[in-house]
Amino acid sequence: MDALDTTKFIEQFAEVVEVQPAELSLSDRFREKVPYWSxxxxxxxxxxFDMEYxxxxxxxxxxxxxxxxxxxxxxxxxxQSPAQG
Amino acid sequence: MLxxxxxxxxxxxxxxxxxxxxxxxxxxxxxxELFGEDLExxxxxxxxxxxxxxxxxxxxxxDLSVQAAKRLIEEERLVTADCTGIVFVxxxxxxxxxxxxSLVQQMLGFSGWTAALDVNHACAGYPYGLWVGGSxxxxxxxxxxxLDGDTSNHHVxxxxxxxxxxxxxxxxATVIVPESDSRWRxxxxxxxxxxxxxxxPAGGARHPMTAADLQYTGxxxxxRRGIDWTMDGMAVFAYMTQNMPRHVRALLTxxxxxxxxxxxxxxxxxxxxxxxxxxxxxxxxxxKVPTNVARFGNLxxxxxxxxxxxxxxxxxxxxxxxxxxxxxxxxxxxASVLMNLGPIVVPELVEYDG
Numbered sequence: 001m002d003a004l005d006t007t008k009f010i011e012q013f014a015e016v017v018e019v020q021p022a023e024l025s026l027s028d029r030f031r032e033k034v035p036y037w038s039x040x041x042x043x044x045x046x047x048x049f050d051m052e053y054x055x056x057x058x059x060x061x062x063x064x065x066x067x068x069x070x071x072x073x074x075x076x077x078x079x080q081s082p083a084q085g
Numbered sequence: 086m087l088x089x090x091x092x093x094x095x096x097x098x099x100x101x102x103x104x105x106x107x108x109x110x111x112x113x114x115x116x117x118e119l120f121g122e123d124l125e126x127x128x129x130x131x132x133x134x135x136x137x138x139x140x141x142x143x144x145x146x147x148d149l150s151v152q153a154a155k156r157l158i159e160e161e162r163l164v165t166a167d168c169t170g171i172v173f174v175x176x177x178x179x180x181x182x183x184x185x186x187s188l189v190q191q192m193l194g195f196s197g198w199t200a201a202l203d204v205n206h207a208c209a210g211y212p213y214g215l216w217v218g219g220s221x222x223x224x225x226x227x228x229x230x231x232l233d234g235d236t237s238n239h240h241v242x243x244x245x246x247x248x249x250x251x252x253x254x255x256x257x258a259t260v261i262v263p264e265s266d267s268r269w270r271x272x273x274x275x276x277x278x279x280x281x282x283x284x285x286p287a288g289g290a291r292h293p294m295t296a297a298d299l300q301y302t303g304x305x306x307x308x309r310r311g312i313d314w315t316m317d318g319m320a321v322f323a324y325m326t327q328n329m330p331r332h333v334r335a336l337l338t339x340x341x342x343x344x345x346x347x348x349x350x351x352x353x354x355x356x357x358x359x360x361x362x363x364x365x366x367x368x369x370x371x372x373k374v375p376t377n378v379a380r381f382g383n384l385x386x387x388x389x390x391x392x393x394x395x396x397x398x399x400x401x402x403x404x405x406x407x408x409x410x411x412x413x414x415x416x417x418x419x420a421s422v423l424m425n426l427g428p429i430v431v432p433e434l435v436e437y438d439g
Contacts, residue, residue, distance in 0.1 A: 015365070016362070018361075035129075036125065036126045036129035036130060037126055038123065038126040038127050038129070038130040039127075040127070040130040040131065040318075040322075040356070040358050040359075041130060041358070043318065043319050043322040043323070044322075044326075044358065044362055046319070046323070047322060047323045047326050047327065047362075050323065050327070051326075051327055059319075
């Protein structure tokens with residue numbers, strides 16, 4: 001079921017938060033790693049997950065995530081769950 | 086046959102002018118108390134360093150737009166008696182009645198044979214103004230004045246993080262003239278399900294203003310009055326970044342064009358991050374997307390004409406450019422027009438001490 005390409009996910013993530021993909025890894029705590037992290041960038045990520053993966057993460061799920069991998073797992077989990085209303 | 090992409094043949098832009106308040110707010114100072122240590126991160130994302138905000142609470146979009154119009158009429162040497170229509174795009178009119186356009190007729194001394202109407206729109210307003218104004222110019226075969234301005238800051242809570250450091254005030258004027266060779270192509274989209282995402286909740290007929298609507302309420306960080314701009318930033322961001330790329334590509338396809346064929350995409354600029362995200366979605370290089378949001382703030386529907394004046398004047402004074410103009414915002418609404426812009430008259434940016 002894990003159809004999520006990690007390299008591609010990191011590329012997409014990096015593009016949204018406007019850093020180089022090479023500077024970002026799964027274990028990074030993105031709120032600390034991304035220079036000038038702000039909630040606006042969070043909006044960008046949530047929208048990207050929806051557009052690229054059809055997954056609508058709740059704000060709660062997003063706030064719980066600490067690392068890039070936490071978000072990757074949340075997206076995978078979202079893909080496996082039935083669509084939300 | 087139904088035409089989803091309205092064509093307007095026979096009108097072109099003759100000139101564009103813009104007027105901003107002289108008063109400048111430095112967000113890096115003004116936001117310290119509200120945002121604390123998060124301030125620089127927030128400003129880095131929104132990209133809004135300074136904003137133009139009316140110094141006086143009594144200065145309105147009408148004042149700024151009339152200043153722009155006077156300068157444009159003077160520079161174009163237009164005969165005011167020949168103007169057949171005034172269209173005023175705004176969500177901050179002087180009053181509910183009469184409309185702003187009627188006031189302009191008197192202020193600028195236009196003839197009694199002038200059609201005068203307002204278009205109630207926010208950030209998507211400018212293409213609507215061009216559609217209505219262009220139609221008037223074609224049907225009367227004379228020139229028409231489209232004013233477009235908002236003084237949003239009179240209706241913004243200084244305690245609401247979503248809007249406090251976002252908006253700028255501006256007024257603009259665009260002259261539309263009949264021109265047989267010209268052809269404009271529009272696209273308009275509306276989704277009223279998103280009506281709550283950008284709204285003044287109180288003060289209209291549905292929710293008349295009460296004493297309670299003048300009190301600041303809500304959680305820290307989002308305290309505002311019932312009469313203030315209320316914005317669900319996430320909802321607007323998601324809707325526009327998901328729909329704008331499709332909307333723009335569809336219009337270009339209809340005209341057998343690609344982004345490569347455009348000289349400029351003059352987009353509404355809600356904030357820097359959203360502008361870049363939308364440009365990336367459309368697939369257009371940022372060098373073709375002029376912006377002034379860093380200096381002036383989000384100018385609502387006046388974003389597009391003000392950007393033509395502040396960023397493109399030198400070019401469009403001299404040559405014809407293939408332009409896409411797209412506004413998007415409250416409604417929720419998206420409005421676009423494709424046209425050849427230039428050579429046109431563009432006076433220097435007007436500044437108003439008020």
